[in-house]
Ligand SMILES: NC(=O)C1=CN([C@@H]2O[C@H](COP(=O)(O)OP(=O)(O)OC[C@H]3O[C@@H](n4cnc5c(N)ncnc54)[C@H](O)[C@@H]3O)[C@@H](O)[C@H]2O)C=CC1
């Protein structure tokens with residue numbers, strides 16, 4: 001065993017990350033708010049609700065005590081749903097040591113203040129150096145990582161040493177970890193791709209074909225790049241793992257909850273029914289709300305996100321939303337992004 005690494009919380013992604021760390025011979029402690037779930041992991045080495053019958057490495061241990069989870073941890077990886085990030089961070093505050101490497105792997109914004117997850121952590125953990133926070137993102141469905149399918153991800157931080165420490169902890173022969181200094185781009189790309197994945201599910205559910213999916217991916221990437229660049233991300237990040245990579249996997253994989261939610265909506269299910277049946281977090285729903293407000297704040301055109309908002313929250317039919325997207329005024333393909341990149345990054 002090299003390091004004690006704590007992973008909060010024991011959902012699908014947290015458990016898969018804990019397994020990677022255990023395979024790398026670290027001393028892994030998973031925190032969950034449920035005593036029953038902790039017992040299932042410790043005794044049966046399973047997390048059935050989120051990962052079915054897959055057996056976890058035996059030295060993944062779980063606890064419902066935050067104090068026990070964080071005691072002597074040299075790194076902590078927070079994988080709470082975005083809506084729970086602030087609450088989890090508050091519980092961490094009394095126990096998180098200043099010199100612990102702090103990573104988050106959550107893809108979303110806080111809807112209330114439109115904050116990125118690293119900002120929420122920095123606000124709730126004032127004794128911690130905000131520049132050292134690391135984000136982990138990229139195309140990585142838990143169901144494939146847990147069965148050791150080759151996967152590539154990216155860790156980003158303003159502090160290169162912190163990113164490299166996270167890379168050291170996680171990298172192995174099936175989980176390849178790249179570093180990137182662009183924290184904003186990686187966080188924003190990871191969050192926004194879920195909106196497009198909902199749209200891809202809707203498109204497939206309506207019976208549209210591969211042309212429509214390719215259009216959504218490509219024009220979705222334009223929306224992500226426009227907003228991400230306006231928020232301070234490096235435009236190149238959006239053609240990397242946290243941009244194109246994650247967009248492709250989430251829009252095309254049977255494992256994607258966002259894609260599945262869109263598919264079910266297209267079949268006439270209400271949003272409430274879809275979320276209830278899913279029983280797992282579908283970040284794209286809240287992210288669509290956040291993105292529409294952010295696009296107004298930064299004066300960025302995001303027609304796909306706007307139409308999705310109307311479908312999710314205003315009762316617009318998915319078919320009408322597609323007609324309205326296709327019937328928009330004529331426009332250029334790259335002029336808008338190119339102008340924005342030129343002004344912001346190259347003077
Ligand atoms: N599942 C995946 O393959 C991947 C997920 N992610 C991201 O990871 C984040 C977490 O997603 P999943 O693990 O998939 O979600 P999940 O739905 O599988 O699990 C969420 C977990 O959070 C717990 N939770 C909810 N509210 C809580 C609170 N207030 N306090 C403590 N625990 C709470 C639930 O009990 C559950 O264990 C999301 O932002 C998601 O986008 C990122 C990459 C891959």
Ligand SMILES: O=C(CO)COP(=O)(O)O
Pocket residue numbers: 107138139140141142194197246249250255256257258259281282283
């Ligand atoms: O982010 C993910 C894969 O990289 C998981 O996406 P879903 O939440 O849509 O399953």
